[in-house]
Amino acid sequence: MMRRIESRVNVLSEDYQRFHAKNIERLSEFHRRQDDARFERPQRDHDRLAHHGKIFVRERIKLLLDPGTPFLEFSSLAANSEYDGDSKGASVVTGIGIVSGREVIIRADDPSIKGGAWYPLTVKKNVRCLDIAIENRLPVVHICDSAGGFLPLQSELFADQVSAGRIFRNQAILSKMGVPQLSLVFGQCTAGGAYIPALSDYAVILRGNGGIFLGGPPLVKAATGEIVDADTLGGADVHTQVSGVADYAANSEEEAILLGREIVSFWKRPDKIKKDRRKPEAPFYDPKELYGIIPDDIKIQFDMREVIARIVDGSYFHEYQPDYGKTLICGYSYIWGHRVGIIGNNGVLFNDSSLKGAHFIELCNQNRTPIVFLQNITGFMVGREYEARGICKDGAKFIMAQAGSAVPKFTVMVNGSFGAGNYGMCGRAYDGRFVFSWPNHQIGIMGAEQAANVLADVKVRQLERAGTTLTDTEIEEIRLPVIESFERESNAYYATSQIWDDGIIDPVDTRNTLGIALSVAENVPIEEPRYGVMRL
Amino acid sequence: MGYDFELENRTSVVHPASDGCGNAGPNIVALSIDGVRTEVSLTPGRLEGEFILEVDGRSERVFAATDGDNHFIHLRGRTLQVAAINALERAQQAAAPTGGDEALRAPMPGVVVGVSVEEGAEVETGQLLLTIESMKLQTAIVAPFHGRVAEISLEAGANFEQDTVLVRLEAIETTTHEHGNDSTEEKSP
Numbered sequence: 001m002m003r004r005i006e007s008r009v010n011v012l013s014e015d016y017q018r019f020h021a022k023n024i025e026r027l028s029e030f031h032r033r034q035d036d037a038r039f040e041r042p043q044r045d046h047d048r049l050a051h052h053g054k055i056f057v058r059e060r061i062k063l064l065l066d067p068g069t070p071f072l073e074f075s076s077l078a079a080n081s082e083y084d085g086d087s088k089g090a091s092v093v094t095g096i097g098i099v100s101g102r103e104v105i106i107r108a109d110d111p112s113i114k115g116g117a118w119y120p121l122t123v124k125k126n127v128r129c130l131d132i133a134i135e136n137r138l139p140v141v142h143i144c145d146s147a148g149g150f151l152p153l154q155s156e157l158f159a160d161q162v163s164a165g166r167i168f169r170n171q172a173i174l175s176k177m178g179v180p181q182l183s184l185v186f187g188q189c190t191a192g193g194a195y196i197p198a199l200s201d202y203a204v205i206l207r208g209n210g211g212i213f214l215g216g217p218p219l220v221k222a223a224t225g226e227i228v229d230a231d232t233l234g235g236a237d238v239h240t241q242v243s244g245v246a247d248y249a250a251n252s253e254e255e256a257i258l259l260g261r262e263i264v265s266f267w268k269r270p271d272k273i274k275k276d277r278r279k280p281e282a283p284f285y286d287p288k289e290l291y292g293i294i295p296d297d298i299k300i301q302f303d304m305r306e307v308i309a310r311i312v313d314g315s316y317f318h319e320y321q322p323d324y325g326k327t328l329i330c331g332y333s334y335i336w337g338h339r340v341g342i343i344g345n346n347g348v349l350f351n352d353s354s355l356k357g358a359h360f361i362e363l364c365n366q367n368r369t370p371i372v373f374l375q376n377i378t379g380f381m382v383g384r385e386y387e388a389r390g391i392c393k394d395g396a397k398f399i400m401a402q403a404g405s406a407v408p409k410f411t412v413m414v415n416g417s418f419g420a421g422n423y424g425m426c427g428r429a430y431d432g433r434f435v436f437s438w439p440n441h442q443i444g445i446m447g448a449e450q451a452a453n454v455l456a457d458v459k460v461r462q463l464e465r466a467g468t469t470l471t472d473t474e475i476e477e478i479r480l481p482v483i484e485s486f487e488r489e490s491n492a493y494y495a496t497s498q499i500w501d502d503g504i505i506d507p508v509d510t511r512n513t514l515g516i517a518l519s520v521a522e523n524v525p526i527e528e529p530r531y532g533v534m535r536l
Numbered sequence: 537m538g539y540d541f542e543l544e545n546r547t548s549v550v551h552p553a554s555d556g557c558g559n560a561g562p563n564i565v566a567l568s569i570d571g572v573r574t575e576v577s578l579t580p581g582r583l584e585g586e587f588i589l590e591v592d593g594r595s596e597r598v599f600a601a602t603d604g605d606n607h608f609i610h611l612r613g614r615t616l617q618v619a620a621i622n623a624l625e626r627a628q629q630a631a632a633p634t635g636g637d638e639a640l641r642a643p644m645p646g647v648v649v650g651v652s653v654e655e656g657a658e659v660e661t662g663q664l665l666l667t668i669e670s671m672k673l674q675t676a677i678v679a680p681f682h683g684r685v686a687e688i689s690l691e692a693g694a695n696f697e698q699d700t701v702l703v704r705l706e707a708i709e710t711t712t713h714e715h716g717n718d719s720t721e722e723k724s725p
Contacts, residue, residue, distance in 0.1 A: 003622050008662055284604065301675045314604060327643075348644065348671045378672045381644060385698065418672070447672050 002316035002333075005309035007285050009293060022296035023440065023507075030439040030504055033493070034076050037088040045112045052209060054186065055253050057093055057110045060143055063257045064106065069098035071106075072516045074129060074502045079121040081497035088113055090121040090499075091146075094129035096516055099141060100265035103520055105133045108143035111187055115147035120156040123149075123164050124499050130170035132502075135433055137270055137523040139180045140171075141260060142196050145187030145209075164192055171199040180267050184256050185210040185246060188230065194245075202263050203246040204256045207236040212245055270523040275368075280337040283511065284315035290507040298416050298442055304329050304344035304374055307414055311335065311511045317342070320360055325353035330360035332369065336515035341367075341407075344374035344414075348381045349421055354394040357424060358401035358534075365529040370408040370518060373432070377421030378447070393535040398424040404531035408521035412510055413437035413492075413501060419446055428500050434517045435501040436510070441492035443500065448486035452479040538568075540621040547621065637686070640677055640703045646670030648694045648702075657685045658708065665703050666690070683707045 010016060038058060049056065055063070065071055078090035093108045107129050109116040118126070133140050149157055149164060157163050174181060183197035184204050188211040197203040197212055205212065213234035220226050220233065232238070236249040250256035287310040293302055309315040312333040319331040327347030333340055341364035343357055364371050380386075380395045402409075402424060409432040417427065422443065426432045446454075456478045460470055470478075488494060496504050505513050538549040551568040563579045577590035581597065589596045589611075599610040607618045649667040653659060659679040666677050666688070687704035690696060 003625050281604070297674075299669070299672060299674045301673050347673065347675065350644075381671065383645060450672065 002314070002318060004284055004315050005305050005317045007289075007306060007309055007315075008303070009285075009289060009306055011289065011292060015295075016292035019294060019296050020292040023291040023294055026439040027291070027506060030506070033080065034504075037077055037080065040088075041112045049112055053253075054111060054145070054209065056112065057108050057143070057145075060186070060253065060257065061093060061097070061106055061108055063254060064097070064099055064141065064143075064260065066098045066101065070512065070516065071095050071097040072513060074132070075125055075496060075499050076503055077493060077496045078125050078499050079119060079497055081494050082121060083119055086113070087119040087122065090125045091116060091119060092122050092125055094125060096132075096138065096520060100261050100267075102264055102267060102269065103138060103516075103523075104264065105129055105138045105140045106143070107140060109146040109187070111145040111147075114150065116145050116187065117147040117150040118157060118164070119150045120153055120163075121497075121499060123157045123167065124162065127162050127166045127170060128499055128502070130167060130174065132434070133174055133179065134170060134177065135431075135524070136520040137177065137179050138520055139264070139267055140174065140182070140200075141264065142181065142183040142200060144183050144185045144189050144193065144196050146189070146193055147187075148190045148193050168192065168195045168199055171196065175199065175201065182260055182263055183246075184260050185212060186253055186256070187211070188213075188216065188234075190214075190216045194234075198245055202248075203239075204248045204250055204259050204263075205236040205239055205246040206253060206256055207249055207251050210236050210246075212239055272522040273525050275338065275522065277337040278313065278334050278339070280334075280515075281314040283310050283312060285309045287311070287508045287511060290510075294415060294438070294440055294507065298440075301347065302376075302415075304346045304376065304414070307374060308333065308342055308344060311514070312340075312342070313337065320363070321356050325350065325356035328353035328357050330356060335372070335511060335518060338515070338518040339369050340514075340518070341369045341371045342374065343371060343425070345377045345421070345425065348378055349395065349398070349424060350381050351386065351389050351391055351394045354380070354391070354398040354424065358394075358397040361398075361401040361405050362529075362531075365405055365407055368407060368526055370410065370521060371405065371426075372514060373409065373411045373426040374414050375411060375417045375422070375425045375427075376415035377418060377425055378416055379419035379421045380424075395420060395424060397534050397536075400532050400534055402426055403430055404529055406527045406529040408433050408518075408524075408526070410514060410517050410521075411435045412514070413441040413443065413495075414507075415440060415442070417441070417443040433521050434513075436503060436505045436513055437492050437496060437501045438507050438510075439492055439504055441495065441504070442490045443492075443495050444486060444490035448483045448490065451486050452482040455479075455482050537623060540623050540626060542619040542621055543616060637704070637706045638680065638683075639701045640665070640680070640705065642668065642696050642698055642700045642702055643675070644670045645698050646696060648690045648692050648696070649674055650692050651688060651690070653685050653688065655685050655688050659683060659685060659705070668696075668702070677702055679705060681705070681707060 073095035076089055079087040089110065091110045091113045093110060095106055096103060097106050107126060171181060181200040182202040183200040185197050186206050187209055189197055190213060194212045194214055211230050211234045215223060217228055217230055217233060220228060239246040240249040248259055250259055290307065290310050293306045295302055308317055312335055317331050317333045321330060327350060329344045329346050331342055333342055341360065343360060361371065380391055409426050411426045411432045428435055456475050459478050460475065463470060492504055495501060538551040541548050541550060548570050552565065564575055564577045566573065566575050579588040581587055585599045585601050587598050587600060589598050596611060601608045605620045609616045609618060646668045649669045651666045652664045659665065661679055661682050663679045664676050665679055668675050668677060683705040685703060686706045690702060
């Protein structure tokens with residue numbers, strides 16, 4: 001029997017009511033944007049799909065999944081701030097779902113947007129979902145229906161380390177690891193796209209719409225003068241009867257999906273690592289109260305324990321070092337029966353809180369306990385006294401311990417994520433298994449106000465040296481555009497557009513999201529941790 | 537250690553008695569309840585949550601259901617609620633120091649954003665005293681215990697260094713009804 005967090009939230013208070021109203025507003029904006037990205041398409045695009053007898057991508061996934069099981073979708077709002085909003089969800093749907101009783105990654109092109117062409121962020125989202133497959137040894141089902149790279153932006157998606165080539169590289173790595181992949185070919189896979197089914201262990205190709213070729217009919221004509229139609233060049237019968245590029249032909253999408261489900265049902269189940277799991281228990285406090293806890297202004301502090309109490313089993317929490325480094329909350333708990341270490345911000349990171357964080361990360365590694373980071377961080381403390389006490393080396397220890405940690409790490413952007421605090425708290429760069437954000441999330445190298453003041457100050461001193469002084473209005477003219485651009489580029493929608501996270505989630509869904517993440521993380525044995533040199 | 541349970545405002549400590557002198561059969565459990573040793577036999581019945589309880593040769597049908605830390609027991613037409621008490625929490629509360637006079641010091645350098653109470657005011661535990669801002673973050677300074685504001689010297693807009701005394705609180709004696717209570721029964725946690 002564990003101790004329970006004692007909530008101090010007063011649901012009748014004015015603050016609670018005001019925060020609640022604000023967060024409900026934020027949530028409805030999130031749902032509006034998500035519904036738009038998922039479902040809203042011009043009628044002509046729906047007509048075009050219908051004309052070719054194609055099922056909408058969401059319906060294809062629904063047919064593939066086991067009935068009544070959850071689908072954890074990644075980055076549903078990717079690319080929302082790019083390409084004039086043309087590439088909704090970055091033109092691809094990715095996520096973890098249950099197919100024939102197995103946890104798999106689903107990667108489905110969305111042909112309702114520009115024929116499913118890959119924009120630069122489509123490629124990033126594809127690579128990311130295959131990285132997740134590699135890190136968590138998850139099999140992959142590809143639903144291939146893409147026109148290929150979006151040619152006007154080819155230079156941004158082709159040649160770099162994590163560009164299109166990385167998709168095929170990741171497929172090869174997965175196969176080398178013994179993790180199976182299946183491709184359902186529902187459209188034409190041309191050029192690089194042809195390698196997705198070719199690099200899959202199993203491929204089903206649809207008669208009629210399905211096609212696989214290195215060069216399509218127009219390219220063949222241009223290159224050699226040969227005139228050939230798509231079906232003769234790389235249709236279902238050619239590939240399943242002659243070339244052996246694909247394994248099964250199907251006459252309808254539905255047939256192909258059911259065939260795919262049967263193939264997956266023969267895949268070996270992963271050897272989950274042995275962990276002592278507890279019987280799951282719902283949180284004692286209602287997770288919906290999170291809406292009244294997260295403030296309406298990023299400057300207002302709140303107690304992270306109140307958030308923990310609404311995520312973990314039974315709201316139980318064993319707090320480590322409750323009286324030391326109090327701006328960082330560390331402790332053990334359970335989420336869906338999985339033991340976890342939780343590290344959450346309760347203010348600025350000081351010397352003591354940084355040391356506490358580093359120490360607790362080492363404890364979780366010794367204890368083979370995955371770590372959940374709950375970020376609400378404005379940064380490490382600045383000022384003469386803190387520098388003199390070595391805030392840099394204490395912060396370095398925190399980052400060193402976190403980067404060297406070998407247990408699975410999960411990050412939830414609960415509110416702010418600013419400056420080096422993002423690094424210590426397992427920001428995107430630190431290879432956590434997943435990063436999810438709440439709709440109120442803000443992220444940046446520093447706050448908008450601070451950046452504006454720094455830049456204005458630099459300019460004022462520059463001009464002073466030249467003998468000029470600026471009026472208040474002129475200073476405001478420097479500050480305003482900085483504030484505007486910082487605010488635009490530090491909000492949750494911009495962040496998720498760039499795929500700095502794996503998606504925005506409703507705070508109430510945090511517990512279920514982490515439950516799925518913790519479950520798939522068990523597919524991989526935990527290695528021994530090794531740390532670099534700690535500056536003591 | 538034993539398990540603490542509360543039933544009808546009475547707390548009992550129950551130990552599974554494994555002292556070797558019990559003639560424990562398959563369903564027999566020896567218990568020490570508040571130091572008194574009892575042997576009970578508990579056999580699962582046919583229905584969910586049903587048990588046949590035998591104490592001192594008498595047999596009763598009971599139904600039990602659990603919801604978190606609360607156990608509901610249906611026996612002889614009555615439903616009893618038995619609450620499991622976390623022993624560590626009980627020990628911590630019993631040993632917790634009561635509030636004394638305390639100076640609330642600034643956790644870091646910053647500026648006062650707002651003052652919510654006046655000197656001399658009586659404040660409840662958790663009540664907002666003042667709001668400070670530092671490192672882009674507003675922190676609420678709240679009363680750690682029920683008391684009176686003895687000193688509050690800063691005004692909104694004032695800057696302060698780390699460790700500056702922001703508020704001085706003095707404890708108010710615990711409320712009279714708890715003192716005036718003659719009962720020796722301890723206040724349940």
